Amino acid sequence: MLWLRTVLVLLVCSGLSWAADWPQWLGLNRDGTTTEKVLPWQESPKTLWRVPVGDGFAVPVIAEGRVLVHARVPDKDEEEVLALDAATGKQLWRQVYARDPYSSLIGTGPRATPSVVLGRVYTFGITGILSCYEAASGKLLWQVDVYKKLQVNQPGFGVCCSPLVVGNRVLVSVGGMGSAVVALDTDTGEVAWRALDGPISVASPILFTNQAKQGKASLEAVFVQGSGLAALNPFDGTVSWEFALADEPLGTAPSPIVAGDLLLTSSANTGGVGVKLVVEDGRMTASRAWKNADLSGYFATPVVADKDYFYMVTTVTLPQPTATLRCVEIRSGKEVWNQPKVGFFHAGLLRTGNNKLLLLDDSGGLLLQGHDPKGYRELARATVCGPTFVTPALAQGRLYVRDNKAVSCLALAD
DSSP: OOHHHHHHHHHHHTTOOOOOOSSTTTTTSSSBBBBBOOOSSSSEEEEEEEEEEOOOOOOEEETTTTEEEEEEOOOEEEEEEEEEETTOOOOOEEEEEEEOOOOOOSSOOOSSOEEEETTEEEEEESSSSEEEETTOOEEEEEEHHHHHHOOOOOOTTTTOOOEEETEEEEEEEOOBBBBBBEEEEETOEEEEEEEEOOOOOOOOEEEEEEOOSSTOOOOOOOOOOOEEEEOOOTTTOEEEEEEESSSSSOOOOOOOOTTTTTTEEEEEEEEEEEEEEEEEEEEEEEEEEEEETEEEEEEEOOOOOOSSSEEEEEESSSOOOOOEEEEETTTTEEEEEEEEEEESSSSEEOOOSSSSEEEEEEEEEEEEEHHHTSSSSEEEEESSSSSHHHHHHHHTEEEEEESSSEEEEEEEOO
């Protein structure tokens, strides 16, 4: 079955998907983009259903007519996984498991977004419990407390890394000596390999196609580590290349994104960096193309608009928090324009198939914006939910948003 899973992963990564689902962090290709078109609305998008859920920042994911939600059970040291009917919001199944106590000033529920691959749901709880379920029935296939199994200390800020599933491997950032990145077997939950030293990363990994070997293409998992980027073979953990971004820990950082031969990455402490990938003597090498200290990413991942421009939301915490939308040149890292105060602290971005931007701010405001290097161009706006730090998900013409009380389904297309 490994060969079949690998072929299916390659099909997904090349955009030859058979369904317009949103099955994992940042969507089908883990880049915050979709082929679905969104037109300006004249009236606020209609709420088709709304289901109360517990605390958590995990994005709802959509696959084969189901919405999968990972949340804390209110007032208990437990987490739950809910499967809802995408059309009606009706609960299809529910699984609950116990976890260690966890406290935080900014939420105590799961932060990592589930991944749905080949009929299985993978979740990573805030205390490090990695689980695998049958998507159709909710049957628990296996469950591992990763930190206890590896005898690694749990991070004080909780687990944030959304699982990346490639073939028969599920990859997560864990942290520790020799276990900064860990892969588990998708069938058994056993550790398949572990690699690198360093603290856990809050950023979720992405897949990258390495074409260094002439006539061959290989998949690599790119992680934002404690002080830089690292690309690994997802099947055996071999490190392909590393690139240092800073001498000190990066702190909070969003996922990197691919833009042609560049990887775009950022962090709250060091700003934004364009990393150029070049093939030399049959090997991939990474070097800095540009750096812009003003592009301070927090946990909102940028999106590429076209071959020349990308958009990102930067966060400044002092003297008071503010989120700013910026349009940036890909090749130079030069800011073209910015729109301040698009959120108090955060706003999540998606790029639509007709090259519009959907932005959900942390007060529950939904914005549709046109891609325009000449300046900010607002097309439509509506308030669609309560306060939220959760990026929305778009599938089959419906937008799924999660605030601090519920998951809602909105109609964006007839």
